[in-house]
Amino acid sequence: MPADTVITTSPPVEQLPKRELFNDAANLLLRAAAPERKLIIQGVIWLVVAALLETFGPLAGKYLIDNYLLPRDAQVPQIAALIAGALVAGMAASWIRFMQLTRLAGLAMRSVRRIRENVYGHVLRLPMSFFDRAITGQLVSRVTNDTEAVKTLYVQVLFVMLDSVIVLCGAMTAMLWLDWRLMLIVATLLPVVVVIVYAYQRLSAPAVTRSRELRSELNAQMAESIGGMPILQASNAAPRFNARFAGLNEAHYQSRQLEIRANAWLLRPVLDFMNVLLVCVVIYVFGSRSHGTAMTALEVGVIYAFINYIGRVVEPLIQITMQFSQLQQAMVGAARVNVLLREAEAPVAVAQGEVTAGGIAIDHLNFEYLPGRPVLHDIDLHIAPGSFVGIVGHTGSGKSTLLSLLLRFYPAPAGSIRLDGTPVDAIGEDHFRDRVGLVPQEPFLLAASARENITMGRTLSDEQVERAARAAHAHDSIAALEGGYHTPLGEGGARLSVGQKQLIAIARALAGDPRILFLDEATSHIDSETEQIVQRALTQLRGKVTIVAIAHRLSTVRDADRIVVLNHGRIAELGTHSELMAIDNGLYQRLYLLQQLEEEEPESAA
Known part of the structure; x- marks a missing residue:
């Protein structure tokens, strides 16, 4: 097995060291905001100006009290x-703060938009081995909830x-200029905050990390x-799934409660108390130093300014500490996004090789997903073009x-x-996907029109779409819809039967004019009548397109060349x-006779 086929997994976010968690969040923010670095610098400069003002x-x-009010010098101008x-x-x-925070919020929204687009594009380029182990709901949570947490990291944190x-910093500088001794008293608040x-x-x-992980599990379930x-309703499994969901929800609730209790005890209440304590200490020190001296010996304006600046010191500290709750969640979300972005993308071939006639040659093919556990052994097979x-x-045979x-x-x-x-x-990747078509076992249909499900975003004319539908024998069923090719099919093609969905899937594959068409048990879930329609479509394609059909129903490939x-x-x-x-007593003979017997038993029972 080649080294690049080994399936690797990134460690869960809760197992990441704190430094790596911080680095992940910082790297993600820097990449997202890089195109608007100048705007960030301008915003910071203007915020400094606002703080100075x-x-x-x-x-x-202070100047008014010391120079006009205490001396009773009423100079009105x-x-x-x-x-x-x-x-x-x-x-x-x-006004400056409002304008800059608004602009920076716009920067945050644009950065998150870039992150979300990058994450979605990255997911589309991941190898199929990743999706073998990925859970859809958790991936959706990464693209939506976790990127939204990054916006919180920008705007609110x-x-x-x-x-x-x-x-x-502005308030501390002003206090240092007024009275460095009183400033040192106020500065004792900083280590307390740390x-x-x-x-x-x-x-x-x-608790924050656990609650975000549990939210992803809730989305996944x-x-x-x-x-x-x-299936849930038919097997009466709804009560059991409801109980499981309730358990996850309770665990999420308890983790959030732990976080809220930490907020309630350690954030604003403690700092509000420190604010009152600092004011009392400053007033006491001021009174002690002024005792027995003229009031002007220590200007009353200083204590007025200090009491004001204490509020300007404590309130930013409260804001900073209050943001740590959001910061924890946002850093976990950013790290989860970054872990996803670190997943290696599927290699994209940029070579110039082409598929012309559709011949396939397999020589001594051996393959294993995990070392020491081979899945395919020395496969030799040559398929002529158009066969x-x-x-x-x-x-489990390796099909x-x-x-x-x-x-x-x-x-x-x-x-x-x-x-x-x-x-x-x-x-080349684009050429390969254009020339090689796939009809899967489970037809995938968008919640869109029949035409959009055939084109899948490709630029195809109405004639090309109809030609592909006719080749797949899907035209009549599409034309019978009230809006024809422009009829919305509902989520997953809910308005169509399983057979009609499969015919549209075949039409989609043929619309790209492939040279090779792979069918992955495309008839396993359709009725016999629709299977015959598929067989007629395949018969008409013989000689024009190389067809490789993996089949559970042997009747589908009975007329195959090999x-x-x-x-x-x-x-x-x-x-x-x-x-x-x-x-x-060959393997194929036994499989075929067994299927014939299974098909005859329902008829005899009827």
């Missing part, structure tokens, strides 16, 4: 100028914290339950694995598969239907 108000009040200056500075600071830090934040992180981080609703080959075998290698869903050993003499990995019988990953038998039936 806000420091003017208490300084103006100067007093009016000070008051007007403080009002203008405050209004200007508020980084910008609020950035603004608060700038205001805090201790509070550390304690909060220790208590809340596991919801998506899974809705997709399998007919019809059926591949049959028991469940689907062989098809996945032919479709490049998994990388095959170098040189073991060639199309028209060109190694399959030497054919039938390959796989058994435990090896080619056990090879030949036409009549040749294989002539092998006494």
Whole structure:
């Protein structure tokens, strides 16, 4: 097995070290905001200007008290100028902060839009081995909920914290200029906040991570339950699934409760108490220093300014600590997105090889998903262009694995598969997908019109769409719909029968004008009448398109040019239907007779 076919998994986010969690979040933010770096720098500069303007108000009040109110020197023009200056500075600071936070919020929205588009595009480029282990609901949660958490990281955390830090630095600088000794008293609040934040992180981080993981599991179960609703109701499993969902929901509730209790104890209440305590200490120190001296010995305006600045110090600290709850959730969300983005994408072939006639050559193909557990053994098979080959075998015989290698869903050993003499990995990706069509066992239909389900975003004319539908014998059923090709088919093609869905899937594959058409048990879920329609369509394509049909129903490939019988990953038998039936007690003969018996039993019972 090639090294690049080994399935690897990224560690769960809850197992990531804190430093790696932070690095993941930081790297994601830097990549998303890189195109607007200049706007971020401008925003920070303007926020600094706003913080400087806000420091003017208490300084103006201090000057007013010390120079005009205490001396009872009522100079109206100067007093009016000070008051007007403080009002203008405050209004200007508020307007600047509003404008910059609005602009930065717009930057955040654009960055999240880029992240979401990148994540979705990345998911589309992941190899099929990833989806073998991925859970749909959790992937949807990554693209929606977790990217939304990144927006929270921008808007409610980084910008609020950035603004608060700038205001805090401005207030501390002003207090240092007024009285460095009183400033040191206020500065004792900073290590207290560090201790509070550390304690909060220790208590809340596991709960935040756990709650986000549980939310993904809730989304996954919801998506899974809705997709399998007919089975849930038919098997009376709804109560059991409801109980399981309730258990997950209760676990999510309890994890959120732990986080809320940590918020309630360690964030605003503690800092509000510290605010009152600091004001008391500053007033006490001020009174002690002024005792027995003239009031002007220590200007009363200083205590006024300090009390104002204490509020401007404590409130940013409260805002910073209050954001840590959001910060924990946003960092986990960002890390989960980044873990997904680190998944290796499927290699995209950029070579110039082409599929021209549709010949397939498989030489000594061996393959294993896990080392030491081979799935295919020395497969040798040559398929002429335009021929019809059926591949049959028991469940687990290697049919689907062989098809996945032919479709490049998994990388095959170098040189073991060639199309028209060109190694399959030497054919350009776009050209390969245009020239190789697939009709899956479970037809996938969009909640869109019949035409959109055939084109799948390709630029095809109405004539090309109708020609493909006629070739698949789907035109009549589509034309019978009230809107014809423009009729919405509902989610998953709910308005169509299983057979009609499969015919549209065949039309979709043929619309790209492929040279090779693979059918993955395309008739296993349709009735006999629709199977005959599919067989007529395949008969008309013979000689024009190379057809490789993996079939559970042997009647589908009875008229094939050759039938390959796989058994435990090896080619056990090879030949036409009549040749294989002539092998006494052969594997194909036993499979065919067993199916004939199964089909006759219902008829005899009727």
